[in-house]
Amino acid sequence: MSTDFSDLHGELRAVARDLLGGAGRDRAPGWKAIAASGWPGLEVPEALGGSGATFAEVAVVLEEMGRAAASTPYFGTAVLSVAALDLLEPGPDRDELLRGIASGAALPAVALAGDTGTAVAARPPFRLERSARGLLLHGDAAFVPDAAGADRLLLPALAPGGEPVMVDARPDLAGIRVTAQPLLDASRAFGRVTAEAAVVAEGAVRRFAADPEAAFRHLGDRAAVAVACDGLGLSEAMLDTTVAYVGVREQFGRPVGSFQAVKHACADMFVRVAVARRLVEAAARALSAGDPDGWVAASMAKSYAGEAAVDVAGKAMQLHGGMGYTWESGVHVHLKRAMLDRSLFGSPAAHRRRIARRYR
Amino acid sequence: MTGARRTAQDVGEFRAEVREWCREHIPAGWREAQTGVGEEEFVAFQKAWFQELRRAGFAVPHWPAEWGGGMPVAEQIVLYQELAAHDAPRLVLAFVAIHHAAATLLAAGTDEQRRRHLPAILDGEIWVQGFSEPGAGSDLAALSTTARRQGDGYVVNGQKVWASGAAHADWCLLLARTDPDAPKRRGISYFLLDMGTPGIDVRPVRQATGESHFCEIFLDDVVIPRTGLVGRENEGWRVAQETLGAERGMTMLELAERLGNAGFRWLVETCARSGLSGAPPLEDPLVADRLAGFETELTALRALCRDLVERHDAGTSGPADASVVKLFYSELLQRMTAFGAEIAGPAAHAELRKPLSSGWESGAWALDFIGSWEWTIPGGTSEIQRTIIGERGLGLPRESRSG
Ligand SMILES: Cc1cc2nc3c(=O)[nH]c(=O)nc-3n(C[C@H](O)[C@H](O)[C@H](O)COP(=O)(O)OP(=O)(O)OC[C@H]3O[C@@H](n4cnc5c(N)ncnc54)[C@H](O)[C@@H]3O)c2cc1C
Numbered sequence: 031m032s033t034d035f036s037d038l039h040g041e042l043r044a045v046a047r048d049l050l051g052g053a054g055r056d057r058a059p060g061w062k063a064i065a066a067s068g069w070p071g072l073e074v075p076e077a078l079g080g081s082g083a084t085f086a087e088v089a090v091v092l093e094e095m096g097r098a099a100a101s102t103p104y105f106g107t108a109v110l111s112v113a114a115l116d117l118l119e120p121g122p123d124r125d126e127l128l129r130g131i132a133s134g135a136a137l138p139a140v141a142l143a144g145d146t147g148t149a150v151a152a153r154p155p156f157r158l159e160r161s162a163r164g165l166l167l168h169g170d171a172a173f174v175p176d177a178a179g180a181d182r183l184l185l186p187a188l189a190p191g192g193e194p195v196m197v198d199a200r201p202d203l204a205g206i207r208v209t210a211q212p213l214l215d216a217s218r219a220f221g222r223v224t225a226e227a228a229v230v231a232e233g234a235v236r237r238f239a240a241d242p243e244a245a246f247r248h249l250g251d252r253a254a255v256a257v258a259c260d261g262l263g264l265s266e267a268m269l270d271t272t273v274a275y276v277g278v279r280e281q282f283g284r285p286v287g288s289f290q291a292v293k294h295a296c297a298d299m300f301v302r303v304a305v306a307r308r309l310v311e312a313a314a315r316a317l318s319a320g321d322p323d324g325w326v327a328a329s330m331a332k333s334y335a336g337e338a339a340v341d342v343a344g345k346a347m348q349l350h351g352g353m354g355y356t357w358e359s360g361v362h363v364h365l366k367r368a369m370l371d372r373s374l375f376g377s378p379a380a381h382r383r384r385i386a387r388r389y390r
Numbered sequence: 391m392t393g394a395r396r397t398a399q400d401v402g403e404f405r406a407e408v409r410e411w412c413r414e415h416i417p418a419g420w421r422e423a424q425t426g427v428g429e430e431e432f433v434a435f436q437k438a439w440f441q442e443l444r445r446a447g448f449a450v451p452h453w454p455a456e457w458g459g460g461m462p463v464a465e466q467i468v469l470y471q472e473l474a475a476h477d478a479p480r481l482v483l484a485f486v487a488i489h490h491a492a493a494t495l496l497a498a499g500t501d502e503q504r505r506r507h508l509p510a511i512l513d514g515e516i517w518v519q520g521f522s523e524p525g526a527g528s529d530l531a532a533l534s535t536t537a538r539r540q541g542d543g544y545v546v547n548g549q550k551v552w553a554s555g556a557a558h559a560d561w562c563l564l565l566a567r568t569d570p571d572a573p574k575r576r577g578i579s580y581f582l583l584d585m586g587t588p589g590i591d592v593r594p595v596r597q598a599t600g601e602s603h604f605c606e607i608f609l610d611d612v613v614i615p616r617t618g619l620v621g622r623e624n625e626g627w628r629v630a631q632e633t634l635g636a637e638r639g640m641t642m643l644e645l646a647e648r649l650g651n652a653g654f655r656w657l658v659e660t661c662a663r664s665g666l667s668g669a670p671p672l673e674d675p676l677v678a679d680r681l682a683g684f685e686t687e688l689t690a691l692r693a694l695c696r697d698l699v700e701r702h703d704a705g706t707s708g709p710a711d712a713s714v715v716k717l718f719y720s721e722l723l724q725r726m727t728a729f730g731a732e733i734a735g736p737a738a739h740a741e742l743r744k745p746l747s748s749g750w751e752s753g754a755w756a757l758d759f760i761g762s763w764e765w766t767i768p769g770g771t772s773e774i775q776r777t778i779i780g781e782r783g784l785g786l787p788r789e790s791r792s793g
Pocket residue numbers: 279280281282286289290291292348349350351352353355518519520521522524526527528529551552553554555604763764767768769770771772773774777791
């Protein structure tokens with residue numbers, strides 16, 4: 031890639047680390063500050079108030095959010111929603127929502143279920159039915175990122191004709207219920223979205239611009255790579271704090287990092303992070319370039335980075351000794367988030383199964 | 391003292407007896423009742439369960455007969471198997487009392503100390519181990535809490551950390567420095583400290599799992615009478631070393647049977663439930679392969695534990711035997727719970743509390759996995775165990791380290 035790009039990424043990373051890291055774990059910057067930084071609108075066209083950048087830039091922000099274990103609705107609101115809207119047929123409603131996201135005024139969520147049994151969901155979690163009362167929406171999606179705080183829902187659904195569409199609905203629409211799902215990882219918000227015969231207007235059904243099946247799958251790949259970015263960022267944070275800690279913590283009259291057992295464990299963490307970084311960057315590039323084989327890169331990134339993050343955070347806990355096991359040290363925040371990342375949007379095993387389908 | 395004299399028929403009868411007892415005495419629905427309860431209810435439940443086991447002769451089967459134990463090893467194994475298989479609550483609060491404290495008193499205590507404390511433990515006396523300090527974890531001998539001779543006793547000053555269960559403890563096993571000028575292992579003494587003594591401040595520390603089971607203990611001019619000294623002055627390091635090994639075998643025997651009889655079964659059940667994609671994960675050959683691997687390792691773990699106890703009784707233990715078992719158990723527990731969390735998927739993250747009084751594998755796999763560091767860190771970390779196995783077990787040259 032061009033040097034311009036890496037310059038841009040470097041700058042974005044520095045700003046993000048400053049904004050997210052400076053706030054401290056429990057005081058993530060507010061959505062206003064995040065919107066002012068321009069991150070929600072990174073992928074929104076310039077004409078709509080965004081910066082017309084690509085998923086490769088969004089990936090940098092996601093990684094920094096993982097590093098800081100930041101509590102922000104960026105994933106659900108900006109990353110998934112913008113991706114979903116980009117895949118839809120253009121129209122005034124869509125453009126207005128994109129403009130709202132870029133300005134920070136709109137907080138939509140995409141009701142994609144996080145607990146897919148396969149690498150990416152085979153079909154949308156909702157379906158539309160034609161009835162005497164009009165179009166009825168049914169379905170259920172759990173572990174939806176940032177659902178509970180959303181002011182607008184984009185619900186992937188199978189249209190009566192059988193093709194995937196997006197239903198644009200307010201969360202307070204009759205028949206729709208959004209409930210928060212408290213999880214061990216308290217640094218992020220997830221929710222369950224259910225629709226029981228919710229009556230939706232014809233105009234609320236938005237069609238994908240191109241092959242709807244492929245578009246829906248692409249959204250799943252987006253979600254998987256976004257989570258991989260998060261895992262990569264938090265692995266790096268755990269590597270950094272561990273190296274810093276074992277460099278100063280002394281036992282037996284010397285820094286514990288001088289013992290080969292500790293040093294080698296840190297070296298293994300470093301190698302895993304380096305490998306994960308290559309896979310995650312390749313996947314982000316492939317998806318932003320629209321590479322038809324992007325799904326392979328996505329599955330490689332998701333499966334490897336997901337497992338690596340759990341291993342690295344676990345090693346961090348081990349190498350911090352008793353201190354690592356305290357609530358106060360915060361290592362547990364990263365470990366829990368890494369574990370959840372690993373299981374969201376396709377387990378490592380599910381993604382490897384998808385990769386392996388190409389061998390037959 | 392082993393079960394060799396027992397015939398298979400005896401053991402079979404004993405198993406039937408224990409099974410019947412379990413069916414009659416294990417409180418129905420205790421898991422649900424103990425999920426999300428406060429400390430007080432947890433302590434009351436633990437104490438009541440301890441007395442229930444005591445009445446049956448099951449609380450301290452590993453103690454010598456004269457103190458209320460004397461169960462042959464073969465029967466102890468059966469007891470632990472059945473308690474696990476019937477999903478009995480575990481003795482969490484009494485753990486240090488019935489294992490560490492008892493082993494110390496039996497190996498190094500005076501008759502008077504034994505008479506004073508062993509029956510009291512049966513009556514519910516709770517103990518805590520106050521060894522680690524902020525500056526002395528893996529390098530325990532570097533501890534700096536001091537015990538100064540004064541009159542007919544000692545005055546203790548310093549700070550202990552990570553003391554599990556200290557908030558509810560009546561007594562503390564305490565290591566403190568009595569000779570600041572001696573080489574670090576030769577200036578330490580072993581004490582029994584009454585936690586009701588003035589000058590003790592216990593502060594719970596919140597853990598990764600969200601509970602606050604381990605504590606800091608601040609000691610400010612705390613007086614311990616001479617009768618609280620275990621073994622001779624300045625020989626506390628040796629006492630600690632000897633009793634740590636003695637206690638290890640018995641605790642592992644119970645934990646290995648738990649992991650084998652309850653933990654593994656639940657893991658199989660988790661895999662047999664219909665998964666996210668519909669089919670049970672167990673139908674995936676890779677999952678079945680992992681489970682078979684775990685069962686194989688569990689079979690070996692249980693044999694290793696039994697061996698450890700028998701060799702200890704026969705006086706033929708090797709210097710790293712206990713380390714082999716501790717290391718293998720801890721890491722097997724970590725891998726099994728990790729696998730459980732992986733199979734259970736995001737749903738495991740919605741279980742925010744595990745039942746108190748349950749085993750290390752409660753079936754709330756994500757929390758169990760996080761809790762597994764309670765095995766790989768304390769009591770000599772996995773790194774330290776590997777060093778012990780390499781140096782003391784295999785006789786490899788020592789890694790240079792001062793101190
Ligand atoms: C849940 C829990 C419960 C506990 N309960 C008790 C209790 O009841 N009573 C009590 O006294 N203590 C207790 N402890 C303390 C425990 O024994 C210590 O945490 C442990 O010995 C490690 O010491 P540390 O925490 O100071 O880590 P450190 O010694 O600082 O170790 C940090 C890291 O360096 C590594 N390391 C250190 N030295 C070496 C070396 N020479 N070679 C290779 N690697 C090395 C360690 O393995 C570890 O990964 C508990 C701890 C925990 C986490």
